[in-house]
Amino acid sequence: MRIAFWRAKKGKSHRLDVQAFASNLDGNLNRLGASLRVGDLNVGKYEQFKIFDPKERLITAPCFEERVLHHAIINICGPIIDRWMIFDTYACRQGKGREAAVKRAQEFSKQNPWFLKLDIRKYFDSIAQDVLLGKLSRLFKDPILHNCFGVIVKTYSSTPGMQIGIPIGSLTSQYFANFYLGWLDRFVKESLRVKAYVRYMDDMILWGESHAQLVQWLNEIRNYLANDLQLELRATPFVNKSTKGVDFLGARIFKSHVTLNRSSRVRLRNGILMLEKVAATGEINENELQQRSTAMIAFATSGRTKSWRYRSNLISS
Numbered sequence: 001m002r003i004a005f006w007r008a009k010k011g012k013s014h015r016l017d018v019q020a021f022a023s024n025l026d027g028n029l030n031r032l033g034a035s036l037r038v039g040d041l042n043v044g045k046y047e048q049f050k051i052f053d054p055k056e057r058l059i060t061a062p063c064f065e066e067r068v069l070h071h072a073i074i075n076i077c078g079p080i081i082d083r084w085m086i087f088d089t090y091a092c093r094q095g096k097g098r099e100a101a102v103k104r105a106q107e108f109s110k111q112n113p114w115f116l117k118l119d120i121r122k123y124f125d126s127i128a129q130d131v132l133l134g135k136l137s138r139l140f141k142d143p144i145l146h147n148c149f150g151v152i153v154k155t156y157s158s159t160p161g162m163q164i165g166i167p168i169g170s171l172t173s174q175y176f177a178n179f180y181l182g183w184l185d186r187f188v189k190e191s192l193r194v195k196a197y198v199r200y201m202d203d204m205i206l207w208g209e210s211h212a213q214l215v216q217w218l219n220e221i222r223n224y225l226a227n228d229l230q231l232e233l234r235a236t237p238f239v240n241k242s243t244k245g246v247d248f249l250g251a252r253i254f255k256s257h258v259t260l261n262r263s264s265r266v267r268l269r270n271g272i273l274m275l276e277k278v279a280a281t282g283e284i285n286e287n288e289l290q291q292r293s294t295a296m297i298a299f300a301t302s303g304r305t306k307s308w309r310y311r312s313n314l315i316s317s
Contacts, residue, residue, distance in 0.1 A: 001029040004071035039147035044155035060167030091201040108196040112207035116214040123202040125158035
């Protein structure tokens with residue numbers, strides 16, 4: 001529980017709710033620990049706000065006390081979920097991440113002439129809660145823990161009156177969402193026998209020898225998602241030759257190199273311009289402007305991305 005507290009408060013020590021919790025740390029941790037041991041959780045206190053990065057998303061962030069609970073659960077359950085996942089799933093996993101996913105995607109693009117790019121329609125809002133809990137019960141047998149999962153999952157609904165959706169913004173949601181599509185990973189690898197496959201949360205790419213092969217896999221994946229996970233693909237799955245380049249995680253991946261894709265270029269330019277406007281009004285100082293700009297540029301250089309000319313022109317303009 002103490003480890004969970006330190007992880008939950010990382011970067012948030014200045015907040016009043018964190019300081020209030022820390023003022024009676026041992027008492028609060030003992031109380032939360034006792035509630036976990038019996039499965040009697042008091043959860044559902046969320047703060048909601050919207051972000052636009054790049055599309056509109058509703059973030060549902062739990063209060064600090066619930067963050068500690070989520071970290072305590074994931075401290076134990078996260079490594080178990082991670083060991084169950086296939087190798088080529090890259091979100092919410094230590095030693096993986098965006099850069100590793102882009103690198104792996106480039107390796108597969110070099111080896112295969114065709115690719116199929118997929119993503120899920122309104123993924124977090126579409127997860128069937130009872131299906132998720134049923135899948136979790138196959139990995140975690142403890143009834144008290146399973147009851148904790150149920151309490152956390154059922155505090156939220158993306159559609160009033162229906163047990164559907166998990167909130168974007170909580171640690172457990174990230175792990176549950178990644179785990180949920182882990183069943184698709186296993187279907188792709190074990191039933192379809194796809195050798196070249198990469199997934200980062202609900203963004204997926206398969207590579208194959210022919211257009212016809214990928215279309216066949218697409219139809220089988222669509223049926224599996226509908227029947228087993230109650231999910232739908234976005235309306236425009238994309239099949240093309242690897243030589244044309246594939247857009248993935250903000251990059252455009254070719255056999256010989258990786259560049260920023262068009263939407264990332266636009267977001268980077270707009271972000272830099274917005275920071276300059278904010279700095280001009282005095283809301284942030286020169287040091288803050290440089291730090292935030294550096295963070296944006298760092299994204300453009302990650303994953304061995306070759307966009308030096310674009311970044312140079314943007315910085316000097």
